Amino acid sequence: MKTLDDYFNGRDNNFNLVRFLAATAVIYAHSYPITLGRQHHDPFHALLGEGIGATAVHIFFILSGFLVTRSLLHRPSVGEFTWARFLRIYPGLFAACAFCALVVGPLFTVLPKAEYLTRPEPYEFIAINGFSLAGNLRYSLPGVFGDLPYAHGINGSLWTLPWELRMYVSLTLLGMLGIAKRPRWFSVLALIGIVAFLVNEHFLFSSSDFVRKTLRFTTFFYGGGMLFVERKRIPFHPAVAWGLIAAVVVARGFFGLGGIFGILFPLSLIYLVLYVSLVPGGWIRGFNRIGDYSYGIYVYAFPVQQMVAHFFPGLGVYGAAGASFLGTLPLAVGSWYLIEKPMMSFKSRWPLIRRSNEQGR
Secondary structure, three states, rough: EEEEHHHHHHHHOHHHHHHHHHHHHEEEEEEHHHHOOOOOOHHHHHOOOOHHHHHHHHHHHHHHHHHHHHHHHHHHOHHHHHHHHHHHHHHHHHHHHHHHHHHHHHHOOOOOOHHHHHHOHHHHHHHHHHHHHHHHHHHHOOOOOOOOOOOOOOOHHHHHHHHHHHHHHHHHHHHHHHOOOHHHHHHHHHHHHHHHHHHHHOOOOOOHHHHHHHHHHHHHHHHHHHHHHHHOOOOOOOHHHHHHHHHHHHHHHHHOOOOOHHHHHHHHHHHHHHHHOOOOOOOHHHHHHOOOOOHHHHHHHHHHHHHHHHOOOOOOHHHHHHHHHHHHHHHHHHHHHHHHHHHHOOOOOOHHHHHHHHHHH
């Protein structure tokens, strides 16, 4: 039987497509609270126990865990790995936060523009959200979108990025300790995190939001990472994929949202996301040629959705989602070609990296 390693061949995969669909799913999920009010959820919440937006975020963490673990193990130094992660996250994020604070804010604030631009909040928004990702993120700007169903929200999607950064930091520490290069140790730690997550979700030993999110994101990120380090032992076959889908459907039908479904769904999601990302071929692989717009969609969609809600209050959930997607896509394309892709070309151009590489030879 073929393994995951047999299907992981360089850049010929569906990672960009899966990320694109996940980012689009977040737009759909956010259309409910943005159009109808914060208390509203998309229909998948009742079906899966979580909204499709939450599932999409988990997909991002699974793919990130898989690919970032590969990046760590294939780079000659922790410094180069850290630099690559910085370039992937911060330039595009900084531009998106500047767009929110210095373009959207002045256009939509009810304050006089001169007063808005002399207040500290727009610049704190850029500095804290766009560069540090530390402390309490800023989710509002003075006088902006206060009259909308999702009042004062300027970019609610950003809350997941500090968690992504925490996963990178923890993985870097595992790399420095040498654990990341020892598959069995890495897998044992990942499994401990996964079991802790499943046990806590079932018995709720801790109701702390921070603890639950830590366990949840650790499960999906390190679940993806574990499949990378164990890729030569993970069977990849349609029978396994369809068997997991059938098991999840049966568990949901007979046992509801709790119990066995609560265990099978997250575990199956890790496997199935990577299966879909690596196995299906043919014409869909052509999506790779158009670039990776998922990050741009993710960081620009929320303010665009709020602008759509401002200009077209009666559009409805699906109309708002469609209009928001069309409004976000050009920004995402611009972000990829003007910021993200050019910045990624600097991965190996930092003098400190070149010097460390030369010393290591």
